[in-house]
Amino acid sequence: MLNDLLSRWPLIRQLQTGADGTGAEAMTEHTRNLRPKHYGAEVTRSICPYCGVGCGQLVYHRDGKLISIEGDPESPISRGHLCPKGADTYELHTHSGRQTKVKYRRPYSRRWEEIDLESAMDMVADRLWDTRDRTFQETRHGASLMQTKAIGHLGGATLDNEENYLIKKLFSAGLGMVCISNQARI
């Protein structure tokens, strides 16, 4: 016991080896067993969410929790490198300012209320349905129009192709919304 304690005392190691207390003799067990925090974690391939360059990212996670996000060295685009924004992707996902609940503001209210997701979906569907129904024009001068201009959509450049596809499909081809736009101008 005492022997064990003494053997872990760097001073004893110093006396035994004549070392000056700056090297391995002064390291702790923790230091000796140090491993990167994502050691042995699962890794998923991803792409940076910021600009249009499309740098490869490796997402390290364990037990459903993110550990770290860094560049994917295999990417022929980025070769593992990231810019300051890309390098901050982990914080983007984990920072405390993220919303995790639906917030709802009633007419004339001065505050947010938290509401549950399913009710919020129902409420949005009701409003969408109601507005569309009241404002939809099937024809004009006898020609097919099939549109509503009372509901708009904005956004898409930060979204996935599949998401944009469903937005355009439902909003435009399904509901007849024409006021659809995003960050892009082409």
Place this chain on the structure above:
Amino acid sequence: MSDAKARVVPVGRVPDSSAEQRLLEIRHEAERRGEVKAIGIRPSGAPFPQASPETGYYGIPLLKQPSWTWEVPLYFFTGGAAGAAAVMGAIADYTGADRKLVRDARWIAAAGAVISPALLVADLGRPARFLNMLRVFKPQSPMSVGVWTLLGFSGAAAATAFAGFLAERYGPSLPLRIVENAGQAASLAFGLPFSNYTGVLIGATTIPVWNQNVGELPIHFAASGVGAAVGLLELMGNDRSRALQALGMGAALFECLEGLRSESSDHSHLDPLKHGLSGLMVRTGGVLSGPVPFLLRAASLLGDKQRSHEFRRWAAMASVAGSLVTRFAWVQAGHASARQWREPLGIAQGEKPELGE
């Protein structure tokens, strides 16, 4: 408004190149110096921060200021006084001086032995980890050497005083006598370095004002410690001891010389000792430690008994205060020195001293 307009066929005004050139020069001057000598000229937008071999990296100091707070300079004081007191107590004992003086010196040493580690611990970022100081012994680290010295000194001084106390209270016995003597010998041995190692501690750093005075700091700090120890002993009533008077004179003389040395040099690295808050503190400490006690002690030798006594008391108080101020002053000077961004870059000082506190 109309988009149409008459076709303008202008003859372009050509920029006057000599005026442009002059403007450029003025701008450069403004950026370099922060002002322009020429009268009536407003430098365009300047001064704005510049990075250059003359201005360094926007004047951002390279070195970090010490992270130490008040505990450390106070520790320098208590340690210096305690170490010197231990030495005096031991020598006084060996030379058979007055028992009260020996006892008082031991008590000062013992008090320092208790207070010093407490101060040192209090200054740590993680006080609970104080014992980590004992993981290693690094002769190349004055802090490590100092900690081990402190450990030895504290143990020895405390043991000596405690044993002496027990002996007086319950009568002498052999074990107590052994402890007392061994402790006294050890406090002498540890007290000698302990009284001045803090000069090594700050001298062997990257702070210019400290390391440029590395050869003097331990002596300076030892003299300061002696001055404080003598002063404290005198204030405790040992004001008839001529040995203390002599030591006090000696310490004050060293402090005078130290003051003369720094005041007579105009090296820029000494600026923190002369300018700004730290300069004021250094000079105050220096005057209180050197000329004041020296003159008072000299006066006390000449005057009548009553006056002499008064002068010694005043000298004692000045020395103690001087020592205390000196320790704080040197740490403060370290801060000021670390802010002197020109020093480590070897850039010559401009016209204005850079010692805003």
Place this chain on the structure above:
Amino acid sequence: MAENHPVGFQWVIAARERGAKIIHVDPRFNRTSAMADIWVPLRAGSDIIFLGALIHYVLENKKEFRDYVVNYTNASTILRDDFRDTEDLDGLFSGWDADKKKYDPETWLYKGAPSKDSGGEKAGHSDAGGGHGKDRGGEAEDAGKFEADPTLEHPRCVFQVLKRHFSRYTPQMVERYCGVSKEVFLKTAEAFTSASGPEKTAAICYAVGWTQHSKGVQIIRAAAILQLLLGNIGRPGGGILALRGHASIQGSTDIPTLYDILPGYLPMPVFEADSHNLKDYIKKHKARTGLWANFDKYFISLLKAYYGEAANAENEFGFNWLPRVTGDHSHFGYWLEMAEGKMEGLFVMGQNPAVGAPNGRLERKALAKLKWLVVRDMVETETASFWYDSPETERGELSPDDLATEVFLFPAAGTAEKDGTFTNTQRLLQYRNQAVEPPGDARSETWFMYHLGRRLKEKAKNDTRPRNGGLNALTWNYSTRVEHAEPDVEEVLQEINGRSLPDGKLLEGFKALKNDGSTTCGCWIYSGVFPRPGENKANKREPKGYLGHGWGFAWPNDCRIIYNRASARPDGKPWSERKKLVWWDVEKKHWTGLDTPDFEKTTPPDAKENIHRGRGVEALGGAKPFILHPDGVGWLFVASGLKDGPLPTHYEALESPVSNPLYAQQTDPAADKKERPGNEYAASPADPRFPYVLTTYRLTEHHTAGGMSRTLSHLAELQPELFTEVSPELAAEAGLEHGDWATITTPRGIVEARVMVTRRMRAMWVDGRRIHHVGLPYHWGYRGLVTGDIANDLLSISEEPNVRIMEAKALVCNLTPGRRACGAAALTQLAANMKRTSVSTK
């Protein structure tokens, strides 16, 4: 590029290290200039003078890549006799209708081409279409008929017209109006043109610095002309690279969330013009030659993907379920309607118009006119909180107490929390795999859309009114995972890829598409991304070779450099060994090389063209690389499809301190200023109230409107405050102190910013006058870890005629020392600034 695409810029640095020269053209010296060999400080908005002068330099000094120009561009094509250039009409082309404020493009057509009067709106020239619905080529069907002169000597051939058009774009003009000295211009021109030809190529990279102008499209066009003349298109190291600012902004135009196109750049049907029936619609948009000859296949396959079994030949595959476009439904178009109270609901997903859009004050006040607003984002953006936290609530223009808008803020999943593909700026689709579940109630947009659609289809199920025909027919059967009932994203990608019917087999590419309803395809240009079950090419990560094939999927057909047939000579051999890319393998009798040829694989180079009579891509023969164009060549002159002229012409910005030095026509005639109360303009040219040129930009430390960067500590600390960059000269003139505050005003807005006096900004001599630029990054807003005034509040809502982009890079402002007023007084200060009649300088 170093500022906003640092990782992409590594390749520029790599090229520089191998000897490439980097020329950076920008009013301010930024991090890209710091890496360049030549920095050209250019007056904001004078780009076409500069590019025109480069074109002039090429033509004047015979620096063009002659063989390339003759064979691969329309330089030899002869124009109609009644075409008039801007040189003839002082800034207008023939066909301008001053009343309607638009061009009739008839006279721009190639000589010999039949007239295009098809009864309705001309394709690409409809008022309603933003221009996204590109013209299919020299005007549908018979675009391939024209006269040409391969010697390029004919006075009305494109080459000669071009020469004449740019004859006054001289180095002297550049010196006088761009603020660029003749020496610097000539140095630039020499460096750029000497890096072109068979052995060398030069690339042009641009970002929104070029697009956000009232003539943005024409600036890019000028670059295209230059690159075509120098033979820098379709060749390695050449091209014009749009550096795009969002992860999938390319994808969001390929599969658009835009009003006037459908996936794969198929035009949305326009009311009246396209109302009647599928046959007419197809006739109008289908070309006889080139890839657009298959327009009907792409379109009918899309309808089949949307409406499934319900779409059949009898009901024109559901063509009449598609809504008709009746006007400008672009962001600005409908937002102005919103401001007038004509809209009820709005979805905003992953965008933050309260900060990112021009004239933020107008945009935010318009939101208050909605009945309901749905915002989906990872954080509470300025858009979601406009009703209680905006400058308008602070200034008393809006108050929650009188504001009826219902606001829903849905938490969105991050990229690591969902599957999906991004299409990057080089048209590369890359699949992301989900790593972890999103926190709390955060969900992907796929989830949101799927479950919203499910609810609406449920509501419509028993409602048989015509309006619900499409909704009821809409295929919406995506399988879901147990966790959160998240739809299978790969299924959506497969729908985009397309299948053959009835066997449901995935298609290997768009060549397999049919026009009889026997194939489905959600986006024809993406077809081939998922050719077989289990083979998601966007998710492939095995890069090989020169161009990284095997990593992701580039549309079309995994071709990495588009029009790469142009990298080989007409006879099929590479122009040079050094610059080889694809070539004709004589023995194996097919095209091969370092890239996937985007050409018909087995069409030999000597295959005869039959543009005048043939059909499809085959009609182009073996030596016409630009297969999307009906004539198979690159267009120096664009006969049809552009709304503001067939050739780039210099016009001043809508707000400019300078008179147009070249023409009486000051600004782009077709640009729409949307001028109205709340969207006012400075007088132009040279409004004394607004003497300085304002240009906005991004910083590398932040991302667009800041929702993904100002909320993060590690980025917020790197650029914590809004600042304005000014030259020492301007600082002296306006009385500004470095580190102090300045207030910037335009007719629309007022913002304050810290002053950064820097020599990286230069006062310019323009036509004998000092022109000062005020630089202003735009990332700040009123939420997040670091906040600041919104630079975009200064901009106007204006629309470039072709793509309806605002002018954000060149406008005018006033600049005064000190902070702006707070509260309602800010509006008073703004109004006072408008009333000023002269400039008061310190």
Place this chain on the structure above:
Amino acid sequence: MSVTAFLTDSTLCIGCKACEVACKEWNGVGEDGLDWSGFSYDNTGSVGASTWRHVKFVEQTPEPGFGGNAPEMNSWAFSSDVCKHCENAGCLEACPTGSIVRTEFGGVYVQPDICNGCGYCVVSCPFGVVERNEQDGRAFKCTFCYDRQKVGLVPACAKACPTESIQFGEIGALRRKAEERLAELRGRGMRDATVYDPVDTSVGGSHAMFIVRGDPRTYNLPPKPEVPTIYLKKAWASSAIAAALLLGGTLVAFLADGQRNGR
């Protein structure tokens, strides 16, 4: 396992600060204050307890026709600073607890489980790198990504750096590379390029070398950094003299006093 180093080539640096962010992300370091400095685009100021990589922005006078990369001009230079991991490291020698150790890769590593925040390393670093985090109490600086290096990974900053301005590798190879690069740059006309690696001072060279254009002092790189152990000899000699004086003086004083007292 080899001895490694950084070579930070500022002629390749685009000032994007990816290294700063990547470092903080990997090491879980917090923000360093949200203040605008006005010192060009540098709002961090220096390396310290909460910034282990720091990009410096050195503005000079740009002239049209010369980009920053032109040999004639060095108009806006960026250089990513970091702990130098000195061959003779002041902090390492000064540390009284043995918290700071030299790793097998040659890096200087502060063991966070040992450091008690005595602050002596702070005044012992000639580059002003290591600093006590006043909230946490311990001293922090670049770890040289010791954890990553242990499993053969490149430090986070070097991995992120888009233009490979931060290079990482075996120290000998990097030193040669630095010399070759310098020759190349000079050959290109950048005669003001230098390698900063203080081998000729008591620091004895560093595991973080820099290629910069112009005077290194412009980048806050000291021309003569010294490891404070060089002062030890003089300091302890002075200490010995002081002790001797104290001992001798006291002896003389008390002996003389005793004699006078007639003992």
